[in-house]
Amino acid sequence: MSEVPAQTAHWNRQDFPAAAREMLENSQTRKNVQHATNVIQAKRNKVTAEMPDWEDLREAGAQVRAHALRHLDYYLTQFEANCTRAGGHVHWASDAVEANRIILGLVQQHQAKEVIKIKTMTSEEIGLNAHLEANGVRPVETDLAELIIQLGKDRPSHFVVPALHMNRQQVRAMFQREMNLPDLGDRPEDLATAARTYLREKFLRVKVAISGGNFLIADSGGICITESEGNGRMCLTLPDVLISIVGIEKVIPSFRDLEVFLQTLPRSATGERMNPYNSTWCGVHPGDGPKEFHVVLLDNGRSPILADKEARQTLQCIRCAACLNACPVYHQTGGHAYESVYAGPIGAILTPQLHSMGEGRSLPYASSLCGACYQVCPVKINIPEVLIHLRGKVVREDQATFAGKFSLWNIGMQAAAFLFKDASRLAMAERIGQIGQKPLVSKNGFIEWLPLMLNGWTQTRDLKAMPAQSFRDWWAKEKAPQANSSQRNEMGHDG
Amino acid sequence: MADSSNHRAAILGSIRRSLGASESLSAIAQEYAAIARTYTRSSMSSAIAVVELFEDRLREYDAGVYHSSAGSVADAIAEVLTARSKKSLVIPAGLPADWLSKDFAFGEADAFDAYRLDKAEGLLCGCTVAIAETGTIVLQNAPGQGPRILSLVPDYHLCVVFADQIVATVPEAFDRLKATSDLPTTFISGPSATADIEMTRIKGVHGPRFLDVLVVEEAKA
Ligand code: SF4
Numbered sequence: 001m002s003e004v005p006a007q008t009a010h011w012n013r014q015d016f017p018a019a020a021r022e023m024l025e026n027s028q029t030r031k032n033v034q035h036a037t038n039v040i041q042a043k044r045n046k047v048t049a050e051m052p053d054w055e056d057l058r059e060a061g062a063q064v065r066a067h068a069l070r071h072l073d074y075y076l077t078q079f080e081a082n083c084t085r086a087g088g089h090v091h092w093a094s095d096a097v098e099a100n101r102i103i104l105g106l107v108q109q110h111q112a113k114e115v116i117k118i119k120t121m122t123s124e125e126i127g128l129n130a131h132l133e134a135n136g137v138r139p140v141e142t143d144l145a146e147l148i149i150q151l152g153k154d155r156p157s158h159f160v161v162p163a164l165h166m167n168r169q170q171v172r173a174m175f176q177r178e179m180n181l182p183d184l185g186d187r188p189e190d191l192a193t194a195a196r197t198y199l200r201e202k203f204l205r206v207k208v209a210i211s212g213g214n215f216l217i218a219d220s221g222g223i224c225i226t227e228s229e230g231n232g233r234m235c236l237t238l239p240d241v242l243i244s245i246v247g248i249e250k251v252i253p254s255f256r257d258l259e260v261f262l263q264t265l266p267r268s269a270t271g272e273r274m275n276p277y278n279s280t281w282c283g284v285h286p287g288d289g290p291k292e293f294h295v296v297l298l299d300n301g302r303s304p305i306l307a308d309k310e311a312r313q314t315l316q317c318i319r320c321a322a323c324l325n326a327c328p329v330y331h332q333t334g335g336h337a338y339e340s341v342y343a344g345p346i347g348a349i350l351t352p353q354l355h356s357m358g359e360g361r362s363l364p365y366a367s368s369l370c371g372a373c374y375q376v377c378p379v380k381i382n383i384p385e386v387l388i389h390l391r392g393k394v395v396r397e398d399q400a401t402f403a404g405k406f407s408l409w410n411i412g413m414q415a416a417a418f419l420f421k422d423a424s425r426l427a428m429a430e431r432i433g434q435i436g437q438k439p440l441v442s443k444n445g446f447i448e449w450l451p452l453m454l455n456g457w458t459q460t461r462d463l464k465a466m467p468a469q470s471f472r473d474w475w476a477k478e479k480a481p482q483a484n485s486s487q488r489n490e491m492g493h494d495g
Numbered sequence: 496m497a498d499s500s501n502h503r504a505a506i507l508g509s510i511r512r513s514l515g516a517s518e519s520l521s522a523i524a525q526e527y528a529a530i531a532r533t534y535t536r537s538s539m540s541s542a543i544a545v546v547e548l549f550e551d552r553l554r555e556y557d558a559g560v561y562h563s564s565a566g567s568v569a570d571a572i573a574e575v576l577t578a579r580s581k582k583s584l585v586i587p588a589g590l591p592a593d594w595l596s597k598d599f600a601f602g603e604a605d606a607f608d609a610y611r612l613d614k615a616e617g618l619l620c621g622c623t624v625a626i627a628e629t630g631t632i633v634l635q636n637a638p639g640q641g642p643r644i645l646s647l648v649p650d651y652h653l654c655v656v657f658a659d660q661i662v663a664t665v666p667e668a669f670d671r672l673k674a675t676s677d678l679p680t681t682f683i684s685g686p687s688a689t690a691d692i693e694m695t696r697i698k699g700v701h702g703p704r705f706l707d708v709l710v711v712e713e714a715k716a
Contacts, residue, residue: 230702274629288642306513
């Protein structure tokens, strides 16, 4: 058996700033991404605005998810017991290697050379397709967008509409080539019909399917999958064997909790009141769906996140991608710049944590902290708060290393901290700065270039020169005497 | 799996280390019960308004909407099928016999074979509950609705919904569904659709491309 990459949630070719610069140069992609996110955003705003209880739904959703995470061990074992009782098999996988091993083992038990797949980010996270292919099993993606990505040997750039970075001409050219359809038209209908014909044969024939899961339902032992196209229902209904790989954080206490998430998820994700299909099932049901059902509960770096109380809310995510659509940084760069399965604001906080901050360390900085992601999040994850928290973590960890301690950045930051701690030190620094800046100030009163590492900042911005008199000096001269005397007057009245 | 149990212990151990001491079951239940659920449970008083909203939502999804009174379901079904030029439909076990007009062929099969269903002209079935606010029909594996495969493979789906099966909101639907939550359940909102290509909504990628709903009004007393 060939080895799999240990963890592939982060592709880690380069850091965000470098990857983003590359993406910014591709104007076609930017146009496609901006069009798609603008359309979804507008729809989302409309269908959430019509709900007078939207904020109550968000609050309930946040509380249910936070509660489930606080008692995750309890709800997972409850799910396991109920799913097993209903005839399902529950497996536990600490990491990507184990998850891949379990899934490949099940596929091989059934001598399957081909499997059909429902879109699942978890499977991207563990690099499942590569592992199956390396072992002679052909995975076929059945979600239209995932199929586009798979045939185009591309990577998903958004986890609700993974191929939003491609337009119809690009898709058509690829379908013509890969499906051998030289006369294919370029209307979206033509492309969807081509995919329908291409995949239907597989739905009817292939015996093993692999899915993810939107929710694990503890009190029924069931799983819920939400989708639009019907390919999900095909995969979870027609084959003899169904294997679902689901992150351990996806558990909700009760079937009834779906009444919250089936309202907030579709409205946030696709701007629809309800997505075309939601399916729930428990274990196996004679005469309905697969004869054998397996669920693989995947940890892969999730459980340690629970220990960090401030960042734990990251795991509340229900993967609606509303934060991506709302994010001005994502709008400009698209998903690939994050170099991660999980793009956008949620990716910026989830990816580094899944790697215990060992990878994706530049991602918490991939944000303007404008707060749009928090505003739209249907489970109220305070992403900006977590971003800042993680930035602090990155800085403190960096400072703890030898190279970090003596890096220019750290010395600069320490110096700044020293100055800001004491008013007289700051006043002194201001005076030195007024004198020191003189050679750098241009005629218009701006500093256009700074030396050393500060130079990066001025490459894209102009810095206004420090004024001859600081605000503090001005206040001390002009306003402080008056302020003091009026304060005395008031006190006199009171007395 | 030889070492899956090791992984189970490792994961649960790691969760418990992260979370600290676990609480008693009653404390967990209490905390769960205290979750603020201030959202709307039911929103409309008039049954007529609920039915109207349901139909509006269906039309927005491009589904066909038809009406019938309780006494003439068979005639109404026949009319819809004629309009759609359908001659024979698949039906689940337990569908009321008095829905079936003799002028059409209705085939009930015990073991549904996907290949045969793929050739079927369409499906006729009932539902468990329908949701007005979202234009949703909920099917469960129950008499008159059958296994999930039925509403999935045929290209055409005609669903009969009685007015008293339509609730206004999603939470009201869950009130009705909770007793049978372990049955295979499918929420259908319009025909199959995708917006994956340039955000244009396209009907019918994999599921039925055509959905018709026959709303049966209560017989007036
Ligand atoms: S963080 Fe919130 S907004 Fe972003 S994908 Fe997750 S649930 Fe949606």
